[in-house]
Each structure stands twice: as C-alpha cells, then as structure tokens.
Amino acid sequence: MLSENQDILEIVSQFCDTLRPLEDIFYLERKYNDQLIPLAKEFNILGLPVKSEYDGLGLSNVQYAQVIEKISAEGSGIRTFFSGHSSLGQKTIQRYGTEDQKQKYLIPSTKGDVIFAFALTEPEAGSEPLSMTTNYVNKGDHYLLNGVKHLITNAGIADVIITFAKGPDNWVSAFLIDTHCEGIEREDLTTKMGMPTTNTSMFELSNYKVPKENLLGNKTQGWEIAKYSLLNGRLSVSAGCVGTIADCLNESIGFAKGRFQHGKEIAKHQLIQEHLSFMKTNLESSRLMTLRAAELIDQFELDGSEESFQRADAAVSEAKFLASNLAWDAADRSVQIFGGRGWSFLYRPGRHLVDTRVCRIYEGTDEIMKLKIASSLLGRGFEAYS
Numbered sequence: 001m002l003s004e005n006q007d008i009l010e011i012v013s014q015f016c017d018t019l020r021p022l023e024d025i026f027y028l029e030r031k032y033n034d035q036l037i038p039l040a041k042e043f044n045i046l047g048l049p050v051k052s053e054y055d056g057l058g059l060s061n062v063q064y065a066q067v068i069e070k071i072s073a074e075g076s077g078i079r080t081f082f083s084g085h086s087s088l089g090q091k092t093i094q095r096y097g098t099e100d101q102k103q104k105y106l107i108p109s110t111k112g113d114v115i116f117a118f119a120l121t122e123p124e125a126g127s128e129p130l131s132m133t134t135n136y137v138n139k140g141d142h143y144l145l146n147g148v149k150h151l152i153t154n155a156g157i158a159d160v161i162i163t164f165a166k167g168p169d170n171w172v173s174a175f176l177i178d179t180h181c182e183g184i185e186r187e188d189l190t191t192k193m194g195m196p197t198t199n200t201s202m203f204e205l206s207n208y209k210v211p212k213e214n215l216l217g218n219k220t221q222g223w224e225i226a227k228y229s230l231l232n233g234r235l236s237v238s239a240g241c242v243g244t245i246a247d248c249l250n251e252s253i254g255f256a257k258g259r260f261q262h263g264k265e266i267a268k269h270q271l272i273q274e275h276l277s278f279m280k281t282n283l284e285s286s287r288l289m290t291l292r293a294a295e296l297i298d299q300f301e302l303d304g305s306e307e308s309f310q311r312a313d314a315a316v317s318e319a320k321f322l323a324s325n326l327a328w329d330a331a332d333r334s335v336q337i338f339g340g341r342g343w344s345f346l347y348r349p350g351r352h353l354v355d356t357r358v359c360r361i362y363e364g365t366d367e368i369m370k371l372k373i374a375s376s377l378l379g380r381g382f383e384a385y386s
C-alpha cells in the first residue's frame, strides 16, 4: 500500500522540509503563513484527491490519509488548510459538481488558482447544523442568500466557499459562493488558542446573489452533501492526528536521548520509556483505525450504497474520536518529556498541544462522535438526538 504511494510521499516530505523553517518563523510571530500556498503550488500538491481527468493527483482515500499524516507533522494548522481545500472542498465538488462547475473551479483549484472553504457552522448552529438560519430565496435567474457563518477554515483566503442555506420549503441546499462578488463581508478570527499560521474566519452574506448555475447538486441534496463532506473532513482530522502523534514521538525520542539528568540520558529512565511506549502503541492503533476508515470510504465511493456509507461513517467517527484524543495525549506526554522547554512554543510539542486540541471539537465534537458510534451500534430508534 505504502510503496504505491512512495513518489508522492517523497514529494510531500520535501515540501515539509522546505516549509518547516518558514512555518517556525510565522508560528512564533503568530501570523498567517502566506508562503504555504505558493510553496504547495511549487510542489504541485494542491490537487491530492482530485482525479487525473481534472488535473489532480488522483489519490485514493487510503493514499490521501498517508499523505495527510505526513503533512500534519508540520502542525495541525497546516493540515487544516489542506482539509478545508481538498477534503471538504475538492472532494465535495468532485462528487456533486456539474461538469461546468468542475471545469470552472475544480481544475484551477489543483493549481492553487482557486482555494476552497466549506461553511456549515453558524454562531447558533454548531453540533446541530440543521438549525441553521442562513437562508435563500429563488429569484428566477439567481438565488438570494442572507446569513452568517463562523469558525470557517480558509474562509478569509478562499476564492470559493461551499455554503449551506435553507430555502423557504426548509430544504438545505449547497451553493458555490464566489468571494470576489458583492454581498459578502469576511472577518478573520485572530484570538485563537492554536493554529496561528492558518486562516479561520467568519463571513456574512447580505442579499448575496448566487447565479443559478452555482447551486451544488440539486436543491434537496444539501444535507446529503454535508454528510459526505464530513466523512472526508473527519478522515483528514483523523489522519492528521496520526501525524501529530508521530511527530510528538519523534521529537520526544530525539530529546530524551540527548537530555542528561541524574547522570544518564532521560531516555534511560523507565518512567520516560513508559511515555514513549504509550505513544508508540497509540500511534499504531490510530493509524490502523484511520486506514480502515479510509478503505471503507474508498468502498463507499465505489459502490455508493447506503450500507457502505453507514459503515464508513461509523468507522471514521471511531477513528477520529480515537486519534484526536490520542494526539492530545501524545502532545501532553511530549511536553512532559521536554520539561520546562516543553512549555515554550520554541519547541514543537507545546505547539502540537495547543494546535491539536481543536481536533476534538471540529468536524464533530467528541460528544457527537460518541453519540454517532453508539447509534451505529444501537440502531436509529436509540439515537440520542434527531
């Protein structure tokens, strides 16, 4: 599996090596890393899951998860950019877009000439997205949208935002919002706990006109589209968390072998070894769960059946829940191994600790993942919420 993917993994490794010293500076200055997209363009990695007929690299979900794991060692922020652009943006348009939409948006996105974001969450509609109040009316040759979306990855830098809104008949529909048109105002979130180098924004649509041809799927398909996107978004979070654990482990091993206390390397103290053994076991289990979920998403994309969707949905919820909690644990252990240095953003463990925390919140919180896992066991009649 890995060997088929070796070429792209090597390219991504080189991208990561080039990005790291730049990211270090932006992170310490707590600024948006404006070199990320130009560098990703240079390495031609902005169309990872897009089929070759649309100029992408055509990675399967399994291959994509392996690449996202590698990218995530550079920080959850860097990975989150790819999740917004590729997992939530490109994959969604690839599955539900018309041929015209793919020509106009998907193909240029593989070169970084169009950047995507995905907007479901609103100030009063988070874990319960169907309570959204962003709304639209049909005006004949266009739709008129009004509403506010917040906490949206890439929204401040995106050219196109997949945006969900309710129609007068209460159907949720998905639209491709061009951010260069009138009627949209964006504001970046700057008071963030972590991921300072990537963009998180809110935006308001005021009588924003969407041309008819920018409806994604049909008007009754919005919720189906959102659920498919979340499958991909959760896979990328899960794979990203595997990368976080791997980097925490690498950093910890390197540090523990070089740091002397009580007359020997701290790596020779058994309590430090205990941390490393937990991290290694958690790395392998998270990776296996993530690749299993990726295989099941591959299967769903092949056969499109409801049964395959349910299997993939449960597996990716389990993987995301496990990997995001174990990434948090790994970052915490790694900070502990680094001692006082671990508490500083000069070192990677402290950055991972604050960056990875959001992985237990976005794309479905821990609580929502637990409820989804339980309902996959108990059946629809036992769902804790509807």
Ligand SMILES: Cc1cc2nc3c(=O)[nH]c(=O)nc-3n(C[C@H](O)[C@H](O)[C@H](O)COP(=O)(O)OP(=O)(O)OC[C@H]3O[C@@H](n4cnc5c(N)ncnc54)[C@H](O)[C@@H]3O)c2cc1C
Pocket: 084, 118, 119, 120, 121, 123, 125, 126, 127, 128, 150, 151, 152, 153, 154, 200, 358, 361, 362, 363, 364, 365, 366, 367, 368, 384, 385
């Ligand atoms: C950095 C960042 C990036 C993001 N990027 C995006 C993006 O690109 N696109 C997008 O659409 N959204 C994005 N989000 C939003 C994210 O998906 C939401 O924050 C998340 O779904 C939780 O919603 P909420 O913040 O409104 O919390 P709430 O839904 O208000 O939840 C608050 C608490 O209540 C709990 N809770 C809620 N319902 C239940 C229940 N039924 N049972 C038990 N507990 C419950 C939650 O688990 C949580 O602990 C992003 C968020 C962050 C922080």
